Amino acid sequence: MPIERKSRQRDAILADLKSRYDHPTAKELYNSVRECIPNLSLGTLYRNLSQLEENGQIIRISDGTNDRFDANITPHAHFKCLSCGKLYDIVSIKNDSYGFSDENIGQIYGYSLMLYGNCKICCENRENIN
Numbered sequence: 146m147p148i149e150r151k152s153r154q155r156d157a158i159l160a161d162l163k164s165r166y167d168h169p170t171a172k173e174l175y176n177s178v179r180e181c182i183p184n185l186s187l188g189t190l191y192r193n194l195s196q197l198e199e200n201g202q203i204i205r206i207s208d209g210t211n212d213r214f215d216a217n218i219t220p221h222a223h224f225k226c227l228s229c230g231k232l233y234d235i236v237s238i239k240n241d242s243y244g245f246s247d248e249n250i251g252q253i254y255g256y257s258l259m260l261y262g263n264c265k266i267c268c269e270n271r272e273n274i275n
């Protein structure tokens with residue numbers, strides 16, 4: 146495949162990911178990128194995602210079930226709602242130790258943190274049902 150086309154596909158994937166904050170799975174991303182690149186294959190998408198990840202342009206997050214992708218590369222934590230399955234960014238964790246203290250920690254360079262529970266919307270909906 147010519148390099149030009151290759152990088153055009155990668156640019157389209159990155160642009161799509163940058164335009165959203167829902168942390169899509171590869172399949173979800175595939176469905177939306179195919180609207181502008183109809184002949185994109187799932188294999189090509191996976192390859193591009195790995196490449197973007199290696200380049201440090203995106204991050205891959207496992208939510209316990211699926212791999213999800215995020216174009217927000219500043220270190221941040223995530224919160225997964227177990228009712229609706231949404232993955233939210235948590236941006237309020239800012240200090241150096243991220244709220245954790247442990248005698249085994251020497252130096253922290255970053256973090257990957259996943260919180261689980263029910264999101265505010267699901268909690269409110271539940272209250273309305275009861």
Ligand SMILES: [Zn+2]
Nearest residue numbers: 226229264267
């Ligand atoms: Zn929810």
Ligand SMILES: [Zn+2]
Nearest residue numbers: 215217223234
């Ligand atoms: Zn995120």
